Amino acid sequence: MNDIGEFTLLVALATALYGCVAYVMSARGNRIDLYLSADKTPFIVWACVTISSICLWKAFLTDDFSLQYVWAYSNRELDTFYKFSSFWGGQKGSLLFWTLLLTTYMLVVYFQNRKKNLRVVPYAMAVMLAVVVFFLFLINFSTNPFERIPLPPEDGRGLNPLLQNYWMVIHPPTLYLGYVGFTVPFAFAVAALLSKNLDDSWIRLTRKWTLISWFFLCMGNLFGASWAYVELGWGGYWAWDPVENAAFMPLLIATAFLHSVMIQEKKDMMKVWNMSLILLTFAMTIFGTFITRSGLIQSVHTFDEATLGYYFLAFLFVIIVACSALIIARLPLLKSANELDSFLSRESSFLFNNLVLLGIAFATFWGTIFPIISEAVRGVKITVGPPFYNQVNVPIGLALLALIGIGPVIAWRRATLSNLKKNFLRPVIVGIIAAVALFPVIPLGNRAEIYTYVTFVLCAFVLTSILTEFYKGTVSRMGLQEESVVGALTTMTWRNKRRYGGYIVHIGMVLIFAGIAGSQAYGTHTEKHLKLGESFKIRGYTITYEKLVAIEATSIKTRIIAQLAVERDGKRYWTGHPEKEFYKGQNQPVSEVDVLSTWKEDLYMILADFREDESATIKVYVNPMVSWIWTGGWVIAFGTMISMWPDRLEQRRRLDRVRRQEQLFPSPAQE
Amino acid sequence: MKIEVEIFTSFFFKGFALTRLNSGCYYKKSLNKLLKFFNQRIDPVMKQKKVRFLVGSLLIVGAIGYLITMGISNTSQYFFTVDELMSQKVSYAGAGLKVKGNVVDGSIQRDPNDYLNVNFSIEENNASLKVAYQGVTPDMFIDGGEVVVEGTLDENGVFHANTLLTSCPSKYEAEKEAGKMHPGKFPKADEYLKPGINKAGALPKTTI
Numbered sequence: 104m105n106d107i108g109e110f111t112l113l114v115a116l117a118t119a120l121y122g123c124v125a126y127v128m129s130a131r132g133n134r135i136d137l138y139l140s141a142d143k144t145p146f147i148v149w150a151c152v153t154i155s156s157i158c159l160w161k162a163f164l165t166d167d168f169s170l171q172y173v174w175a176y177s178n179r180e181l182d183t184f185y186k187f188s189s190f191w192g193g194q195k196g197s198l199l200f201w202t203l204l205l206t207t208y209m210l211v212v213y214f215q216n217r218k219k220n221l222r223v224v225p226y227a228m229a230v231m232l233a234v235v236v237f238f239l240f241l242i243n244f245s246t247n248p249f250e251r252i253p254l255p256p257e258d259g260r261g262l263n264p265l266l267q268n269y270w271m272v273i274h275p276p277t278l279y280l281g282y283v284g285f286t287v288p289f290a291f292a293v294a295a296l297l298s299k300n301l302d303d304s305w306i307r308l309t310r311k312w313t314l315i316s317w318f319f320l321c322m323g324n325l326f327g328a329s330w331a332y333v334e335l336g337w338g339g340y341w342a343w344d345p346v347e348n349a350a351f352m353p354l355l356i357a358t359a360f361l362h363s364v365m366i367q368e369k370k371d372m373m374k375v376w377n378m379s380l381i382l383l384t385f386a387m388t389i390f391g392t393f394i395t396r397s398g399l400i401q402s403v404h405t406f407d408e409a410t411l412g413y414y415f416l417a418f419l420f421v422i423i424v425a426c427s428a429l430i431i432a433r434l435p436l437l438k439s440a441n442e443l444d445s446f447l448s449r450e451s452s453f454l455f456n457n458l459v460l461l462g463i464a465f466a467t468f469w470g471t472i473f474p475i476i477s478e479a480v481r482g483v484k485i486t487v488g489p490p491f492y493n494q495v496n497v498p499i500g501l502a503l504l505a506l507i508g509i510g511p512v513i514a515w516r517r518a519t520l521s522n523l524k525k526n527f528l529r530p531v532i533v534g535i536i537a538a539v540a541l542f543p544v545i546p547l548g549n550r551a552e553i554y555t556y557v558t559f560v561l562c563a564f565v566l567t568s569i570l571t572e573f574y575k576g577t578v579s580r581m582g583l584q585e586e587s588v589v590g591a592l593t594t595m596t597w598r599n600k601r602r603y604g605g606y607i608v609h610i611g612m613v614l615i616f617a618g619i620a621g622s623q624a625y626g627t628h629t630e631k632h633l634k635l636g637e638s639f640k641i642r643g644y645t646i647t648y649e650k651l652v653a654i655e656a657t658s659i660k661t662r663i664i665a666q667l668a669v670e671r672d673g674k675r676y677w678t679g680h681p682e683k684e685f686y687k688g689q690n691q692p693v694s695e696v697d698v699l700s701t702w703k704e705d706l707y708m709i710l711a712d713f714r715e716d717e718s719a720t721i722k723v724y725v726n727p728m729v730s731w732i733w734t735g736g737w738v739i740a741f742g743t744m745i746s747m748w749p750d751r752l753e754q755r756r757r758l759d760r761v762r763r764q765e766q767l768f769p770s771p772a773q774e
Numbered sequence: 775m776k777i778e779v780e781i782f783t784s785f786f787f788k789g790f791a792l793t794r795l796n797s798g799c800y801y802k803k804s805l806n807k808l809l810k811f812f813n814q815r816i817d818p819v820m821k822q823k824k825v826r827f828l829v830g831s832l833l834i835v836g837a838i839g840y841l842i843t844m845g846i847s848n849t850s851q852y853f854f855t856v857d858e859l860m861s862q863k864v865s866y867a868g869a870g871l872k873v874k875g876n877v878v879d880g881s882i883q884r885d886p887n888d889y890l891n892v893n894f895s896i897e898e899n900n901a902s903l904k905v906a907y908q909g910v911t912p913d914m915f916i917d918g919g920e921v922v923v924e925g926t927l928d929e930n931g932v933f934h935a936n937t938l939l940t941s942c943p944s945k946y947e948a949e950k951e952a953g954k955m956h957p958g959k960f961p962k963a964d965e966y967l968k969p970g971i972n973k974a975g976a977l978p979k980t981t982i
Contacts, residue, residue: 442823442824443823443827444823446826446827446830451827451830454827454831455834458831458834458835458838459834462834462835462838465838465842466838466841466842466845469842469846470845470846473846473850474853483852484852484853484854485850485851485852485853486850486851486852486853486872487845487846487849487850487851488849488851488924490848490849491845491846491848491849491850492845494841494844494845494848494849495838495841495842495844495845498841499838499841630890630909630910632888632889632890683913692913693913694913709910711910711911712889712910712911714889718889720889720890720910722910
């Protein structure tokens with residue numbers, strides 16, 4: 104089986120290489136025979152990579168420790184569930200997994216498009232195959248997952264206990280689906296440039312792909328945050344760690360892209376900008392991989408410190424140089440048909456939203472690479488931590504929040520005083536009411552609390568402006584169609600999926616903003632070393648340490664559990680069981696926290712340490728509003744689903760628009 | 775020349791050869807296009823608008839740039855390993871520091887009255903540094919473990935850490951790199967549990 108896996112990888116590499124060259128040559132030379140031959144390669148590459156992955160999975164499930172990779176990330180006692188997910192537990196397997204996802208995406212694109220767009224699709228396939236070639240090259244010649252151990256050991260080393268959490272099965276694939284997905288819009292953008300088909304067809308073809316990738320990346324980030332929250336036991340969900348940043352930056356740039364393509368679709372503007380954004384998004388996914396694999400930057404997520412990072416750096420360099428050259432060569436074809444008219448218009452609010460998103464991405468980028476730059480320039484390594492990111496990104500983030508409220512409702516082209524009044528009177532009034540109402544209630548002692556106050560006020564403003572949109576649409580529909588409120592609301596949303604789906608995503612964002620603000624400013628924590636029966640108070644909770652129990656859960660796992668009674672207003676309210684788990688073969692115990700989550704606040708308990716006399720160190724956090732963040736995530740998921748749903752009406756409307764435009768400005772081809 | 779190339783090279787190389795032959799003039803052509811793009815006439819109204827938007831965008835970019843520079847100068851920390859810190863000519867007392875090193879074997883001392891008060895030393899390449907820390911220590915905080923401490927250095931050369939981080943996964947990988955290939959060297963049950971807790975009868979035992 105292992106030989107098959109190794110061999111198919113080589114076949115995949117050769118085929119992908121051939122396919123890449125053949126596609127380009129067939130498109131350039133109009134050679135239909137070559138095209139027919141090239142058109143078989145995506146499927147062959149996919150099949151080979153899939154067979155190879157199945158072989159690796161089989162090795163994991165059958166405890167084949169003759170493979171070095173299986174030995175390093177699994178052992179006999181590991182749960183089948185985790186054996187399955189060990190596949191992407193380390194560097195080698197995760198690269199294979201990446202390739203598997205990429206080829207799968209490629210196959211779907213292939214089946215969707217092979218019968219149409221013969222001018223663009225061959226180039227797009229060639230670009231995707233080129234990316235596949237890069238990864239297959241790494242897998243074959245640098246980090247082969249099928250590397251053998253000459254004398255197979257009896258048992259494996261086992262999976263890092265930190266990774267033995269159900270999130271391990273959910274979070275990495277989600278994130279990878281997002282990361283890898285951006286290859287598709289990128290490939291189509293490059294294909295459009297190469298084939299000089301520079302209308303918005305590449306954007307329309309890849310809109311769904313961009314949305315899907317964005318969705319997975321967004322969910323991947325949120326899943327990562329909640330994994331860190333329940334597993335790492337430090338009471339937080341985001342640490343501005345380089346690897347977190349690596350996943351966060353493409354998300355920001357993709358968000359900018361997602362918004363600015365709307366301007367290109369509707370107004371035929373910002374073409375160069377969109378090209379640059381999608382190039383940058385893809386470059387950022389590669390940069391993120393570079394950070395993770397190079398060990399150049401200190402992080403808690405590090406894979407092994409291999410030289411692999413430099414392959415990614417080289418790849419990144421090639422992509423950026425080649426694509427910039429390509430965009431510059433095509434500049435004359437990328438002229439915008441329209442110009443920006445006024446600061447107070449939807450177009451310019453999109454422009455500002457883009458600038459702000461890129462600003463956050465750049466600040467994050469700068470903070471991430473600052474140690475390297477300072478070492479190169481000044482000879483001293485200077486690092487920046489969470490305070491830097493908070494200080495810089497919070498004000499920019501607030502500007503972004505305000506734009507969420509302004510952008511979707513402000514008039515196109517040029518907003519006049521009367522329609523400003525019509526659209527913003529209500530939200531502004533609600534904002535002011537919120538500001539006045541919250542002022543006496545909320546503490547305004549330090550900078551964080553002031554920011555939080557501003558965030559809440561802005562949230563009220565944004566929420567009103569979105570809900571007003573829903574309200575207006577519903578009311579007018581009810582007047583016309585005589586429908587019930589619910590009926591009108593759902594039909595309206597269903598008939599305009601993109602628009603209202605987007606609004607729902609915005610509502611999710613507002614919830615996330617509120618949750619972050621609340622938990623950052625009003626959280627508190629205490630750590631106490633307690634003997635049995637002792638208790639302490641935190642935020643109205645009385646916490647009593649009742650007992651400590653050791654349980655041998657399985658042959659490889661021992662759990663030490665502390666029992667803590669939580670009282671409130673003199674009544675027993677909850678019993679917390681934070682624990683520590685000791686795994687055989689790992690000298691490092693894992694803390695399992697216990698969280699009582701309500702919409703108001705999370706009570707978060709950690710068993711930090713314990714001693715012979717059964718005294719224990721307990722750390723307790725009170726984190727307000729954290730559950731709002733997760734709720735916001737689900738709302739975003741719901742909204743994205745709606746706007747992704749296939750929509751015939753949308754297609755018809757687009758065709759109408761195209762027809763109208765063609766009547767107004769006959770395209771040069773028809774003259 | 776061109777014809778010869780076409781005749782004598784196989785089809786596979788044709789594309790590349792052609793591109794190479796044409797590359798000189800291709801480059802010139804795109805340069806001309808670029809010049810044309812920048813030299814095109816813009817009518818005054820449009821130009822005024824463009825300038826306005828340019829100024830607006832520059833203001834935003836400037837504001838973000840200002841935030842970044844202020845952020846860096848307010849919050850940055852110097853990052854050293856222990857030996858690098860010790861060999862510095864300038865004193866870094868009072869400045870924000872981040873220091874990496876390995877915990878000296880047997881140096882971890884806890885205050886008997888306040889369990890959360892910890893003193894230990896870290897070393898790297900024969901240089902060592904005393905560290906005082908107040909708070910819960912991470913799971914991987916053990917003799918010989920690699921740690922990163924953040925805080926300040928006082929005049930007596932004691933480092934007051936307000937954050938203590940252990941970097942575990944890289945160590946997890948490093949073991950493999952170092953060639954410790956064979957399992958079977960797993961610690962026995964009583965080696966990996968902390969002293970005391972595994973003594974039979976010390977705790978009520980339950981099984982699931």
